Amino acid sequence: NAGVTQTPKFQVLKTGQSMTLQCAQDMNHEYMSWYRQDPGMGLRLIHYSVGAGITDQGEVPNGYNVSRSTTEDFPLRLLSAAPSQTSVYFCASSFFPGTGNEQYFGPGTRLTVT
Amino acid sequence: EDKVVQSPLSLVVHEGDTVTLNCSYEVTNFRSLLWYKQEKKAPTFLFMLTSSGIEKKSGRLSSILDKKELFSILNITATQTGDSAVYLCAVAGAGSYQLTFGKGTKLSVIP
Numbered sequence: 001n002a003g004v005t006q007t008p009k010f011q012v013l014k015t016g017q018s019m020t021l022q023c024a025q026d027m028n029h030e031y032m033s034w035y036r037q038d039p040g041m042g043l044r045l046i047h048y049s050v051g052a053g054i055t056d057q058g059e060v061p062n063g064y065n066v067s068r069s070t071t072e073d074f075p076l077r078l079l080s081a082a083p084s085q086t087s088v089y090f091c092a093s094s095f096f097p098g099t100g101n102e103q104y105f106g107p108g109t110r111l112t113v114t
Numbered sequence: 115e116d117k118v119v120q121s122p123l124s125l126v127v128h129e130g131d132t133v134t135l136n137c138s139y140e141v142t143n144f145r146s147l148l149w150y151k152q153e154k155k156a157p158t159f160l161f162m163l164t165s166s167g168i169e170k171k172s173g174r175l176s177s178i179l180d181k182k183e184l185f186s187i188l189n190i191t192a193t194q195t196g197d198s199a200v201y202l203c204a205v206a207g208a209g210s211y212q213l214t215f216g217k218g219t220k221l222s223v224i225p
Contacts, residue, residue, distance in 0.1 A: 040123075040217060042202065044215070045212055045214075048212065056211070105156035105157050
């Protein structure tokens with residue numbers, strides 16, 4: 001049971017480049033989400049999904065796309081990277097969306113956009 | 115819009131001290147409040163408090179929820195250097211699929 005996995009761990013992009021951050025979980029969780037964490041800002045929700053084929057926006061969705069074709073995978077796409085997207089990105093998953101049940105976090109991806 | 119405010123933002127204590135971390139919140143139709151510990155990696159779950167469980171304890175850590183005054187505290191007794199971390203508070207509203215996090219309290223425990 002690997003829990004929540006994320007790849008890559010580190011990434012450097014140039015402004016305007018695109019990339020996909022990968023997230024996978026093997027706990028059969030319905031709910032998956034992406035957060036970004038900036039110094040002094042806590043965790044801010046980017047996008048979330050309550051099941052395969054269902055996604056919705058969080059607090060800071062601009063510049064990011066998601067899709068959920070399977071229960072296990074929830075990739076985050078940066079369409080045209082900007083320096084403001086330099087951050088640490090965490091993927092999380094849990095059962096029973098909306099009940100406040102414990103979310104399991106992946107190890108994070110540190111992204112730098114130059 | 116849901117809101118979580120944690121205080122203090124940072125705290126430095128000596129080993130053996132007792133600390134209290136604060137979390138106040140505003141949320142539509144409160145469902146639960148969660149505490150996480152974050153060292154130099156992903157947050158790890160500590161406690162979840164709900165209307166039916168307003169007090170939790172695990173070893174030297176304990177937490178209470180005051181639903182009337184809309185706040186929670188996290189207590190750590192006999193602190194150790196391994197308690198050094200950022201402690202995050204989050205709330206979930208009924209019918210919402212989102213957790214709203216506070217900015218965290220950075221605790222530093224020095225020998």
